[in-house]
């Protein structure tokens with residue numbers, strides 16, 4: 294097993310709010326040159342020590358031109374996202390294009406630029422979602438794009454290793470986070486959701502401790518009475534749930 298090189302930087306795609314911002318603050322506190330990408334980089338409440346760079350993943354020009362220079366080797370966190378609770382027939386063409394660009398084609402094009410520039414071995418940390426395998430109501434597009442993000446990440450591993458054998462990939466599927474901005478307009482009990490700072494601590498610990506080239510991790514909130522919202526970590530992929538409530542995904 295090749296030892297991972299000491300990383301000098303952390304680039305967080307979607308590091309202006311929520312989980313991405315918590316990941317960025319911890320990277321900076323650990324002494325890494327920490328780059329935060331997003332649209333609202335000029336209005337970050339706590340930007341001390343962060344290298345902020347404007348990026349709109351729904352705008353192909355922005356994806357093509359955003360500054361990708363960084364000290365290497367680096368962690369790259371793929372975090373940016375937005376939720377969409379709508380049946381497909383309620384989704385208009387503009388929403389379909391924007392969400393697909395934000396959750397998939399924009400970051401994939403941006404990663405292609407980063408990897409083509411060959412910054413040496415990278416440690417890619419992808420924040421997908423338990424929605425990549427869970428049965429959900431009226432979230433067809435969101436769930437499909439999260440599953441695509443997870444499948445893309447798994448299949449990128451051999452390509453990264455072929456270029457640099459000491460590269461690493463961590464695929465994280467979190468459950469519900471207490472990030473009200475993400476679930477705009479939904480009536481949610483945030484007391485039963487996971488704290489994004491606590492989840493960011495877990496993700497950094499897992500990434501730093503990872504020995505092998507690839508790890509897939511589930512960080513799901515406990516439903517146990519008295520422990521609701523406490524993050525529970527388990528390893529490996531989960532089979533997709535059946536669209537029929539209560540039915541197993543596979544024949545026994």
Ligand SMILES: NC(=O)c1ccc[n+]([C@@H]2O[C@H](COP(=O)([O-])OP(=O)(O)OC[C@H]3O[C@@H](n4cnc5c(N)ncnc54)[C@H](OP(=O)(O)O)[C@@H]3O)[C@@H](O)[C@H]2O)c1
Nearest residue numbers: 307309310311312331332333349350373374469470472475
């Ligand atoms: N919240 C949950 O319950 C939950 C659960 C499982 C997985 N996740 C996943 O975790 C990730 C982070 O979610 P969060 O809850 O932390 O949400 P959040 O607080 O809304 O943060 C979303 C991030 O994405 C960035 N972003 C949004 N649109 C963008 C665009 N067009 N171009 C560039 N960046 C853009 C935002 O930056 P700007 O607004 O500055 O552009 C922000 O930094 C998402 O991928 C989400 O799917 C969330």
